[in-house]
Amino acid sequence: xxxxxxxxxxxxxxxxxRRHNHALVALARQIxxxxxxxxxxxxxxxxxxxxxxxxxxxxIWKVDTAQSxxxxxxxxxxxxxxxxxxxxxxxxxxxxxxxxQLDEVRVIDTADVTxxxxxxxxxxxLGAYRQRHRICSLLDAPIRSEGELLGVICHxxxxxxxxxxxxxxxxxxSIGDYVAMAQExxxxxxxxxxxxxxxxxxxxxxxxxxxxxxxxTQLALLPNHANDVGLAAIHLQLEAQPVTHSGAADIDSxxxxxxxxxxxxxxxxxxxxxxxxVRDDGFALLPHRQLHETEALxxxxxxxxxxxxSAADAGMHHAGVSVGIAFSRDLAAPSADALLRNAELASxxxxxxxxxxxxxxxxxxxxGLLVRMRTEQALRDxxxxxxLLVYYQPEINLDDGHWHAAEAxxxxxxxxxxxxxxxxFIEVAEASGLIVAxxxxxxxxxxxxxxxxxxxxxxxxxxxxxxxxxxxxxxGLVADVASALSTSGLPPSRLCLELTETALxxxxxAAAAILTRLRALGLGxxxxxxxxxxxxxxxxxxxxxxxxxxxxxxxAGLPDDRYDLAIVQAVATLARQTGLDVIAEGVETEKQAxxxxxxxxxxxxxxxxxxxxxxxxxxxxxGGAA
Ligand code: C2E
Ligand code: CA
Ligand code: CA
Numbered sequence: 001x002x003x004x005x006x007x008x009x010x011x012x013x014x015x016x017x018r019r020h021n022h023a024l025v026a027l028a029r030q031i032x033x034x035x036x037x038x039x040x041x042x043x044x045x046x047x048x049x050x051x052x053x054x055x056x057x058x059x060i061w062k063v064d065t066a067q068s069x070x071x072x073x074x075x076x077x078x079x080x081x082x083x084x085x086x087x088x089x090x091x092x093x094x095x096x097x098x099x100x101q102l103d104e105v106r107v108i109d110t111a112d113v114t115x116x117x118x119x120x121x122x123x124x125x126l127g128a129y130r131q132r133h134r135i136c137s138l139l140d141a142p143i144r145s146e147g148e149l150l151g152v153i154c155h156x157x158x159x160x161x162x163x164x165x166x167x168x169x170x171x172x173x174s175i176g177d178y179v180a181m182a183q184e185x186x187x188x189x190x191x192x193x194x195x196x197x198x199x200x201x202x203x204x205x206x207x208x209x210x211x212x213x214x215x216x217t218q219l220a221l222l223p224n225h226a227n228d229v230g231l232a233a234i235h236l237q238l239e240a241q242p243v244t245h246s247g248a249a250d251i252d253s254x255x256x257x258x259x260x261x262x263x264x265x266x267x268x269x270x271x272x273x274x275x276x277x278v279r280d281d282g283f284a285l286l287p288h289r290q291l292h293e294t295e296a297l298x299x300x301x302x303x304x305x306x307x308x309x310s311a312a313d314a315g316m317h318h319a320g321v322s323v324g325i326a327f328s329r330d331l332a333a334p335s336a337d338a339l340l341r342n343a344e345l346a347s348x349x350x351x352x353x354x355x356x357x358x359x360x361x362x363x364x365x366x367x368g369l370l371v372r373m374r375t376e377q378a379l380r381d382x383x384x385x386x387x388l389l390v391y392y393q394p395e396i397n398l399d400d401g402h403w404h405a406a407e408a409x410x411x412x413x414x415x416x417x418x419x420x421x422x423x424x425f426i427e428v429a430e431a432s433g434l435i436v437a438x439x440x441x442x443x444x445x446x447x448x449x450x451x452x453x454x455x456x457x458x459x460x461x462x463x464x465x466x467x468x469x470x471x472x473x474x475x476g477l478v479a480d481v482a483s484a485l486s487t488s489g490l491p492p493s494r495l496c497l498e499l500t501e502t503a504l505x506x507x508x509x510a511a512a513a514i515l516t517r518l519r520a521l522g523l524g525x526x527x528x529x530x531x532x533x534x535x536x537x538x539x540x541x542x543x544x545x546x547x548x549x550x551x552x553x554x555x556a557g558l559p560d561d562r563y564d565l566a567i568v569q570a571v572a573t574l575a576r577q578t579g580l581d582v583i584a585e586g587v588e589t590e591k592q593a594x595x596x597x598x599x600x601x602x603x604x605x606x607x608x609x610x611x612x613x614x615x616x617x618x619x620x621x622x623g624g625a626a
Contacts, residue, residue, distance in 0.1 A: 013167060020171040023052045024178070031182050039074075041182035043083050046076035049155060049175045053168055057133065057156040060179055063094060063102075063149055070094045070152065095123050102142040103149050106173040110138040112161040137162040139169065141176030145184055153179050202277040204255060205262035210284070210340070213276035217286055217336035221328060230329035231286070232296040235343035236265075236303055237322045237351060238281040238311075257314045264310035265303065273299075282347075284340055293360065296325050300358045308356070322351035326361035342366070375428045379412065383438060387413045390445050391612035394622050395464070395583055395605040398597050403622035405462035405583075406453075407498070407605065408446035409612040410438065421612075430470050439471045440480050447488035447495065449615045454623065464496045464526060469503035478517050485521065492522030498549065500528045501539075508539060515544050526583070531567065540578070548575055550601070552586025559595035572599045 027048050031041045046058040056078050061070040075088035101108055113130050129135075137157040143150045153176050164172075200212035208216070220231055238261065258281065265275055265283065273285040287299065300323045311319035324346025331338050342361040350359035382388055392406040412420045429435040443465055450463035471477055485492050497518065504511040504527075515525055526547035527540075531554055550571055557564035568584075575582040584596050587606030596604055610621065 013165070016165070016167045017170075020052060020167060020174075023048050024171070024174055027178060031178065031185065038182060038186035041186070042074040042179065043076065045153075045175060045178050045182065046074060046083070047078075049153070049172070050076055050078040052171060053139065053155050055139075055155045056158045057135075057154075059088075059154045059156065060143070060151060061092075061154065062151040063099070065099070065149070068094045068096065068099070073151070090129065092126055092129060093123065095126070099149075102140070102152055106141070107169045107176070108138070108140040109164045109169055110140075111163050112136065113138060114161075134158040136160055137164070139164050139172045141172040143176050143179045143183075145180045150180060150183065152176070205259060205277050207262055207266065207283075208274060208276040210276060210278040213274060213278060213284055213286060213340065214336045216274045217339060220286065220288075221334040221336055221339070223334075230290065230327045231339065232291045232328075233326050233339045233343040234285050234287075234296065234300055234303065235278070235324040235326075235340070235347040236283040236285070236307065237279070237324075237344070237347045238283075238307065239320050239322065239351065257311055257316045257319060260310040260314040261307050264306050268302075268306050278340065278344075282344070284343060293325075293327075296327075297358065297360070300325055304356050304358065320355045322347045322356075323358035324348070324350055324361060325358065330361060330363040372428050372431070375425055376432045376434065378414070379425055379429060379434060382412050382414070383434070383441075388438070388441070389413060389419070389614070390442055390449065392446075392449075392615055392618045393605055393612035394461075394610050394618060395603050396609045398593060398602055398604050402456065403461055403618075404603055405464055405496070406450075406618060407464040407612070408442055408450075408466070410442055411612070426468075430468050433470060435468050435470050436474050439467060440476075440484075442466075443480060443484045444487065447484040447490045450494065451488045451490040452615075454619065456623070460494060462494055462496050462524070463490065464498050466498045466528065467503070469500065469506065472499060472503045472511070472514065473506070478514065478521070481518060481523070482521055485523075493524075496524035496526050496547065498526045498528040501530070501532075504543060505539065508542070512543055519544050526581075529585075530571070540580075545580065547581035547583060549583045549585050549605075552606075555584050555586050555592055555596070555606075556588075558592045559598075565595065565599075568596070568601065569599045572601050576600060 027044060030036060030044050036044075042060060046060065050056070050058045058076045058078075059072050060074040062073045063070055069091050070093075071091045072089050074084060076083050077085055098108075113135055133156065135156045135158055137160075139155040139157075141153050141155075143153060153172075155172055155175075200208060200215075202209045217231070217233065238258070262275075262277065262283070265285075269275055269285065272289070273287045275283060275285045278284045285303075287296070291299065304321055304323060307319070307321045311317070324343045326339055326342035326346055328334060328339055330342065345366060346359040346361035349365075350357040353359065389411040390408050391411045393409055394403045395405040395407065396402070397404045410422045410426065412425060414420055426435070429438055446463055446465050450461075453460045453463075467477070481495075481497070484490075485495065504515075519525065524546040525544065526549055527545050528549050529551045530548040532551045548571060550568065554564045554567050554571075558568065559565060572582055574580070581603065582601050583603040583605060584592075584601050585605055587593055587596065587604040587608045589608060592606075593604060593608060610618070613621070
């Protein structure tokens with residue numbers, strides 16, 4: 001070759017190489033695009049290869065080493081522009097020599113198939129294939145990933161033999177790599193998609209999980225989505241109803257019901273909501289449309305029906321559901337988590353209300369609940385840290401002004417050192433059941449303290465201790481009282497328990513039995529807050545009671561309110577005639593005290609004399625008893 005011809009040839013070859021590179025760069029850009037599927041990538045690769053190498057067909061074959069076969073998974077015909085034309089997916093035997101060669105080289109170039117040694121007699125099918133497709137020259141590039149042979153991409157030149165240039169071969173080799181890369185990208189994308197699916201779905205029902213629902217809710221809560229109606233979230237809590245004959249049924253163990261319910265809901269609610277499984281037995285749904293309260297309630301009713309149906313179909317007739325609805329308008333700030341939680345809280349409330357009920361989240365109720373929960377915890381802490389105290393409010397004899405008895409009242413020194421009165425927390429203690437432990441402690445502490453009170457004329461003051469309904473119903477009360485008395489050495493006759501009408505009237509005959517046992521210990525019983533309850537005087541006759549504490553509301557109006565005066569007079573008369581003691585509560589003025597004297601009431605308690613005091617202050621101020 002002359003130097004000139006050589007230069008021209010070099011220039012030519014440089015231009016070809018650049019053309020090949022351009023084609024590869026453009027191809028890479030397209031393959032990496034997020035929207036590019038594997039099928040599209042393979043089509044692009046084949047087209048680019050056919051155009052760039054100027055061949056009629058480009059086919060991608062998948063190798064099956066176990067079967068020693070090649071199966072065409074993509075075929076492109078340049079003259080017709082057809083991808084995967086009918087019959088493209090042929091399978092050919094893969095000669096072991098050919099396979100071994102593919103495994104080793106970058107490309108196999110065949111300038112003239114008629115002189116190709118690799119096609120032996122045993123490869124008649126391959127020969128026939130080549131003839132059928134009029135193949136004259138071939139450039140085959142292996143497709144490898146991590147050293148493993150996956151397949152081969154064949155560039156088929158037809159009709160005339162052709163000599164492949166080194167640039168053609170280099171390009172074909174790269175095309176093989178691109179097929180491997182496209183397959184790898186697709187494998188990773190599907191693994192990512194699968195992972196993402198698993199992360200966001202519940203494995204049992206394949207419904208979205210709570211995280212997924214949170215995302216959807218968060219998006220829906222964005223300012224441009226919400227209007228004044230706001231978003232609703234519905235929580236559905238499945239529960240098994242106890243069946244008396246076979247014990248409590250357990251929904252957990254019955255995945256069948258759960259799956260049936262999930263399927264029923266999915267099929268019936270369709271695309272109008274996002275349905276998620278948010279707990280073991282809990283589903284939540286977020287309607288895609290903003291709902292008014294009645295619409296949300298209707299939807300909830302519909303869900304209850306669907307769940308009952310599918311539970312019954314699955315043979316679980318006793319399964320129920322509690323439904324809670326929450327609206328985003330009740331949120332102080334838009335928060336998906338808070339919305340879903342509120343719906344769940346509402347469902348818990350529905351559950352307490354009974355079978356198959358629905359509740360709408362009530363922000364006011366919830367705030368109250370929060371405050372109560374915090375108070376309860378703080379109270380438990382105070383109890384554990386011995387920051388509870390007992391104060392004593394004296395009861396005065398109106399005739400001589402002496403200290404006749406004292407009522408033990410619970411006090412709490414909070415973290416700031418402030419003394420909180422029982423009225424602020426006793427309800428929480430009762431509702432939570434904490435009152436049982438607290439009451440036992442008060443009883444022990446007060447008996448211990450009262451045993452030290454000084455005598456006057458050989459008599460020491462009475463100790464009055466409050467017992468709430470919750471304590472009264474608790475089996476250990478009588479034993480607790482006996483133990484407090486014996487430990488302190490306080491004579492039983494100096495102890496008087498205060499009970500309310502409500503505590504006694506829940507089950508009057510049981511109450512009478514307990515009162516009898518208590519009185520058998522030698523102590524007294526007073527009826528607290530007398531006049532505020534049912535005020536049925538009938539039970540006074542049947543219950544062993546020693547004293548009535550006239551509620552403060554009848555004292556407040558004395559002496560001017562004619563009704564209060566009449567009531568106080570009547571009670572005083574009744575008491576005198578039946579031998580009961582009467583104590584007036586909440587006496588705040590001298591006028592009230594005088595009116596009480598005039599009515600014949602002898603014992604009074606109230607701010608006029610003293611608030612509840614620590615024991616030593618009480619003793620210092622009031623000294624010995626009358
Ligand atoms: P209660 O048994 O009716 O106790 C009387 C309440 O009225 C006490 O409030 C007392 O401080 C308050 N009080 C006394 N004199 C006056 C007055 O002149 N004017 C006014 N406005 N109030 C007066 P406290 O200590 O807040 O107790 C509230 C309730 O908590 C008690 O009502 C009682 O039911 C309950 N309680 C207190 N200590 C205990 C306890 O150790 N165990 C149980 N089970 N309940 C307790
Ligand atoms: Ca009381
Ligand atoms: Ca009272």
